[in-house]
Amino acid sequence: MKIRHATLLLSLIASAFISAGAMAQQTQPAKGPVKNIVLVHGAFVGGSGWRPVYDILTKDGYNVTLVQEPLTSFAEDVTATKRILDRQDGPAILVGHSYGGAIITSAGNDSHVAGLVYIAAHALDTGETEVGNGKKFPNSARPLVKTPDGFLFLDPANYPADFAADLPLKQAQFEARAQMPTSATVFSTAMTDPAWKVKPSWYMVAKSDKIINPDLERMYAARAHSHTVEITGASHSVYESHPKEVAALIEQAAEHAQD
Template structure:
């Protein structure tokens, strides 16, 4: 491992940085430098700008690892000069100018699509926005499959919604074009169609892609396997 490399773990929609906790614990136990910042889920541009600013304040090289919507965020934020690599976990490797909706629209809907809930939220000085969340009764089965039922129910009532604008907002950059990447496909994913993951990773020309027979929150159900992909990436980067 390069002792100067910082691993930054970027969470996705309907979750927070604690979704990475099992992986965070393993990485810290191995002596890696790890940070897991919040993603505010207000818009792709704003979230990516925040993560890029966060990364640019870190001394030395950074490996960005994203999950789900967090992969769209690192695709844009990864253009920061000190980002040395990208790890995509169960998510979206967008092309420049492409939105989440456009990428997903090329494939059959996952089970999540019919279980989303929409609610208005106030925007200072503007029209109300729309928050998108997962129906609480469907969350354990569709989003948190494979987790302890009590934990899944707790996550369902504490989920962080995603603003609807994030689904239609085009990516302003595709950092995988200039930065090496690695990918994990959750082949039992019911939140994102695994074909969306496979297509994006193949198009991005990632150095390697690992398929894990796991649900969407693979970091929770298979933390050792996810950790291995991240640490292998750090080692390969030197």
């Protein structure tokens, strides 16, 4: 009887170890290339500007989703991004352009995010704001216009030269008239818990950017130890004017984020 009890006990212990091992294996993130990409637009624009990049990534087999943040407050924009991340069926690369970089710096702490890609974007540190960093590294664009209810936009007459100098003029003029006014509060919201401190990152510097000083972009990239590329002649609209280079950087992140 004692032998039978001992055998049963050993069997139960072995089963427990096997179950624990299987559970641990299930909870460990799968290694290898990441197949989900989430794209976050910046201020004054919508997600449609990502279309050239989207077309390349989907053709290459990636599952791509765009965030359409409301640009009404930083908290609401981060929430809109997390809503999309919650729909991913595995790890994702989170990509942000311009102000979208601040959004992914916060939302990037989400467990779905394997890596971050900044495209001419803000990668704020704890306590920093876009306004504050802009004073340290002034841009060369003309002043924004403010609405009576506290939203900002670019004067359409200035948009082509300041935001999209390397896009066809008619396209830039259309985008100038299709702007999404952005709450001024998003630029003065201080960052907390930046994700680039714990997640691998990639950064694209637009060398002719007038909206974000290229030297500020370089500072962000160096501080985050990002894998960095610089695009000569690229305006702030680099994600539209150089989609092949942007998609290549995103795919590099997808290939190596979980190395």
